[in-house]
Amino acid sequence: MVLALPLAACVHAPATEPHRAPVTPPAAFAGIDGAAPEQAVPFDHWWTLWGDPALDAQVERTLAANQDIRIAMARVRAARAMAAVAESALYPTIAxxxxxxxTVANGTIDGSLGQLLAASPEGASGTAGGGHVVALGAAWEPDVFGGRHADRDAARAAALGTQDMAAGVRxxxxxDVVENWQQxxxxxxxxxLLDRSLSAADTLIMYARARMAAGQSDAATVAKVEAARAGIAAQRGPLVELIAIxxxxxxxxxxxxxxxxxAVPAESGLTLPAVPTGELPSTVLARRPDVRxxxxxxxxxxxxxxxxxRDLLPRFNVxxxxADGHVTLAGIPGYGGQAGLIGLQASVPLFTAGRLHARxxxxxxxxxxxxxxxxxxVLAALEDVEAATSLRHGADQSRAQRERAGVESNRRLVATDALFRAGRKTLGDVLEARLDALSAADAVEQAQIAQGSATxxxxxxxxxxWDGAGTVSPAPAKP
Structure with a gap:
């Protein structure tokens, strides 16, 4: 031990490269209003902002049974166990x-010991002797230079990282549940809406055929209406399969x-949350599981x-x-007693062929x-927020424009129907206006789905x- 410290002075750690300073996040996001939110909402139950009890129940059921979450939580338990193992190295080991x-003598023992055992009275019955030993020992490596504490800190940090990754999986x-549900x-x-469009198209086809039979239209007009109906019908199969997916x-x-x-009902009662306010890059980075x-x-x-x-420095062991024991041989007096040991050990690496330096x-x-x-x-997280915010703003604008187009289509339908009743428009004009209005309503639904995905x-x-709650304007009345 006396020699360990001066010998350690001969061992030097290799020079390492200087590390760059971490990325400094901006003070605010470009696409999020920095105003404080009006109402706080728990982050771990964000999906309740959508206002659908059926969705809430589906999320809770998924959290309880999802295999990815189970795998992640099992890894968390394993990492915590390894952290406990690393911490145990700080304490003595007692065993x-x-x-x-x-022992039994059966005549196969050679030499004077075999003759002695064979000549003893117990040797005739085969029993030669026995004994017992009971020992209690302890070993401890004092963490003089903090290496074991560093191992513990590394294991704890790894466990925290595994826990954060599990939060990311959750x-x-x-x-995934919310997006698939709203879609x-x-x-x-x-x-x-598509089925209603098909019904309107069928009525329009019958009307066109009746006009052709009366000599008021031609086959080209009927073919045009039938082709339009076929185009609408071609959309039904993919929609059904997308819902099933x-x-x-x-x-x-x-x-x-x-x-x-x-099964997800069409009128699920979903309420689209508004764009959040009051979110700062510092709070978002502190919350995101991948950054943590x-x-x-x-x-x-x-x-x-x-x-x-610390492996370059001396190690000390206590x-x-x-022990207490007793040994008996037949015909020979027994031997027993107690023994104790206390020792101090020190070691320092002098030559390892560069292994420690390479590590x-x-x-x-x-x-x-x-x-x-x-x-x-960090940079990817900041980019994600800005990109998602832009997508949501773009989806909001798209829906607003399509809602205005839907309002105009409904007005045209109402006006056309009034003119038809006044004898100034044909039934075909009304049916075509109804198809246009249904198409505009479908465009609004597509925009709402895009809004939900962006959200x-x-x-x-x-x-x-996020903090805060709100809703976007409802869709116009369907034709």
Whole structure:
């Protein structure tokens, strides 16, 4: 131990590369109003903002049964167990041992011991002797230079990172449920509109054929109407299959086979949340699971590098032990007693063929890679928020324009119907105006589905929801 410290002075850690400063986030987002929200909503129940109890129940059922979440939580338990293992190295290890035995002489033991055992009275019956030993020992490595504490810190950081990754999995699963649910509901509403369009097209075809039979129209007009009807009908099959795909996806997310699709009503009562306000880059980055996970990875790599550098320094061990035992041989007096041990041990690496230095260089490179990964994740998170906000604003504008077009289509339908009743328009004009109005209503539904998808993407980008609640304007009355 006296020689360990001066010898350690001969061992130097290799020089490492300086690490760059982390990315500095901006003070505010370009697409989010910095005003404080009017109402706080828990981030871990963001989906309740959509106002659909059936959706709430589906999310809760999925959280309880989803396999990805189960896998992630199992990894969290494993990481926490490894952190406990690393922390246990800070404390002494105490072990108790015991043994009891007996020996049998059957004439196969050579030499004077065999003759002695064979000549003893017990030897005639085959019993030669026995004994027992009971021992209690302890070993402890005092963490003089903090290497074991660094290992513990690295394991704790790794466990926290695994927990953050599990939170990210939960985030993605919930977002997947909400997006598929709102898309299934929107597609079901589109299917209703399409069937109404087909009914109007059938009526228009019958009217065109009747006019042709009366000599008031021609075959080209009938063919044009039939072609339009065929184009509408061609959309039905893909819509039905898209709805089935969303329903099967919801079943699989909830741990059921796809053969048990989840029924989503067309009028599900969904209320689209408004664009959030009061969100700052600093709060979003502190909330996002992927950013927290990379920060935990940096902490783990830094602690690991510290531990690797401590391997160049001396190690000290304290050994304490005690034993009690007794040994008996037939015909020979028994021997027994107690023994104790206390020892101090020190070691310092002098020559390892560059192994420890290479580990330090590798650990420093791992830390640099973790820092770069953290910077990349921060930049990607900021980009996600801005992109999702732009998508939502674009979807809002698109829906507003299509709603205005729908209002105009409904006005045209009402006016055409009034002119028909006054004898100034034909029934064909009314049916064509009705088809145009139904097409405009379908365009509004498509815009609403796009709004919902953009909202879910914004939720993902913000890392679990936002503060504030609100709704967009409702769609106009359907024709």
């Amino acid at each position: 108790a041992n015991g043994a009891v035995w007996g 985030l993605m699963v919930v977002a 299934a509901a929107g597609l079901a509403r589109r299917l209703i 969303r329903q099967r996806r919801l079943a699989v997310l909830a741990g059921d086979p796809p053969e048990k699709p989840v 996970a990379t920060a935990a990875a940096v902490a783990a790599r830094a602690a690991r590098l510290k531990s690797l550098k 050994l304490i032990g005690g 330090i260089v590798g650990g420093d490179a791992d830390l640099d890679a973790a820092l770069a990964m953290q910077d990349r994740t 879910v993407q914004l939720y993902r980008a913000l890392g679990g929801g």
